[in-house]
Amino acid sequence: MMPNTRLGKRSPFGALVSPETTRPGVVVAMGPQGISRVRGHSDLKVRGNVRMISVSSCWALNTWLLSQVFFQCDDAGDPRAANTSCGRSVSTCIDVPRRLGSEVDMDELTAAMVLSSLSCSPPPPQGSAHKDTTAPLTDGGAVELSVSGSSGYWSVDPKSSAPSSPTDEARGGSATPPDEGLDMELDQVLFEEPAPRKRRNSLKAAFRCLWPACGKVLTSVVGIKRHIRTVHLCHGGEHERCSRSEEDFYYCEINQWEEPHCQSPPSAPPPPPPSPPIGSALSRSAPSPCSSFWQVQSEHSYQAPPPSQVVSQAASCLLTAPPTTCSRQGATFRVRSVSVGEQWLQQHSAPCRSVFLCSVVPSVASGGALTAVCLIFRRIRSEAKKCRKVYGIEHRELWCTACRWKKACQRFLD
DNA sequence: AATGCCGGGTT
DNA sequence: AACCCGGCATT
Numbered sequence: 001m002m003p004n005t006r007l008g009k010r011s012p013f014g015a016l017v018s019p020e021t022t023r024p025g026v027v028v029a030m031g032p033q034g035i036s037r038v039r040g041h042s043d044l045k046v047r048g049n050v051r052m053i054s055v056s057s058c059w060a061l062n063t064w065l066l067s068q069v070f071f072q073c074d075d076a077g078d079p080r081a082a083n084t085s086c087g088r089s090v091s092t093c094i095d096v097p098r099r100l101g102s103e104v105d106m107d108e109l110t111a112a113m114v115l116s117s118l119s120c121s122p123p124p125p126q127g128s129a130h131k132d133t134t135a136p137l138t139d140g141g142a143v144e145l146s147v148s149g150s151s152g153y154w155s156v157d158p159k160s161s162a163p164s165s166p167t168d169e170a171r172g173g174s175a176t177p178p179d180e181g182l183d184m185e186l187d188q189v190l191f192e193e194p195a196p197r198k199r200r201n202s203l204k205a206a207f208r209c210l211w212p213a214c215g216k217v218l219t220s221v222v223g224i225k226r227h228i229r230t231v232h233l234c235h236g237g238e239h240e241r242c243s244r245s246e247e248d249f250y251y252c253e254i255n256q257w258e259e260p261h262c263q264s265p266p267s268a269p270p271p272p273p274p275s276p277p278i279g280s281a282l283s284r285s286a287p288s289p290c291s292s293f294w295q296v297q298s299e300h301s302y303q304a305p306p307p308s309q310v311v312s313q314a315a316s317c318l319l320t321a322p323p324t325t326c327s328r329q330g331a332t333f334r335v336r337s338v339s340v341g342e343q344w345l346q347q348h349s350a351p352c353r354s355v356f357l358c359s360v361v362p363s364v365a366s367g368g369a370l371t372a373v374c375l376i377f378r379r380i381r382s383e384a385k386k387c388r389k390v391y392g393i394e395h396r397e398l399w400c401t402a403c404r405w406k407k408a409c410q411r412f413l414d
Numbered sequence: 415a416a417t418g419c420c421g422g423g424t425t
Numbered sequence: 426a427a428c429c430c431g432g433c434a435t436t
Contacts, residue, residue, distance in 0.1 A: 388417065405428060408419055 210250045224251045384412045 207224035209216040211232045218224040228250045386409040387399035396404060400411035 386418065401427090402419085406419060406430065 207251045210252055386412050 206217050206219050207221060209218075209224060209228055209232075211228065214232070216224070216227055218227060232250065387403035390412065391398040400409060402408055402410040
């Protein structure tokens with residue numbers, strides 16, 4: 001169930017955050033078990049055990065989620081579906097099957113990565129099962145699934161009418177088992193969406209280590225994971241930290257075309273080589289910049305070093321969907337990069353204080369469709385005493401400037 | 415209630 | 426840019 005923890009104004013999305021998420025890169029989509037209703041979609045339920053999905057991109061999450069769901073007949077719950085008199089039984093109830101005991105071995109992370117890699121695979125051969133079984137999903141107000149791999153979002157829009165290809169329409173009258181046809185549609189949506197495939201196929205993917213001052217680039221996931229695990233995570237008797245899949249948080253996929261994204265905006269000074277900011281103990285574990293456009297900028301001089309000293313893009317390194325994409329989907333997200341970077345630095349110096357999640361939220365502009373929101377950071381109040389506590393309200397003149405201005409304390413950092 | 419601080423307004 | 430504060434989340 002989604003918790004009632006509400007992000008404050010500092011949250012770019014104001015979305016709910018699960019307290020179960022205590023580490024970056026960890027996704028909590030739903031509760032441990034049971035039924036969760038997607039916010040804004042009282043009739044949309046997600047059932048089962050979908051939690052702790054580690055993904056390296058929203059596309060991976062989307063793919064994983066969609067691969068886990070199937071639709072079952074529940075016309076009573078959806079007036080639009082009820083109005084349809086066609087034989088197809090499609091509902092808005094997403095049923096996620098529980099993991100069986102034998103399936104537990106399948107690391108969800110691995111599943112996400114495999115699915116992510118599948119999005120790069122060549123399109124499935126046309127003309128066999130797809131042709132025979134696929135029927136238009138939107139006949140009679142059925143559910144449309146749209147996936148944008150490049151933007152990392154997917155949506156379920158019962159209201160919209162999906163554009164059907166001529167071949168789809170030609171097949172419209174064929175008698176097809178509902179679920180089977182829907183599954184095939186899902187497959188098509190998942191694996192035949194042209195944008196990501198085209199983009200990825202034309203690129204040479206690589207994986208960059210985000211560990212500070214490393215930046216090693218390898219061409220395989222296995223290689224980069226091994227590198228991170230052996231070089232960064234598992235050396236020097238820190239075996240207790242060598243939890244599997246932790247290395248996934250320390251690399252990002254890069255492509256050749258993304259390399260220019262490593263550069264700061266033209267108006268900003270070029271980012272320094274990946275190295276922790278001098279004098280900032282908070283950044284010891286902060287990954288170095290990678291292919292991303294989020295750049296830390298100081299909104300106020302008291303808040304952070306200038307951009308030439310601190311560039312933290314690690315957060316978005318885990319994403320393929322930039323905030324501009326999210327904005328395109330209708331949700332207006334303010335990108336206050338100073339908060340992201342600063343919070344990232346601070347949170348990673350204090351374990352279990354950050355929240356990084358991909359969640360599915362309704363998008364207003366897309367007609368209530370579900371949109372995968374990819375990144376939410378949240379600052380948990382630190383336990384360090386601040387100027388107010390140290391000096392007291394009566395000695396306000398001793399406070400740091402930030403505290404006097406009711407900003408984040410810069411003297412007693414987390 | 416006290417605290418921390420984001421977001422936004424004012425100077 | 427500096428400064429201030431309403432308001433919200435958290436403790």
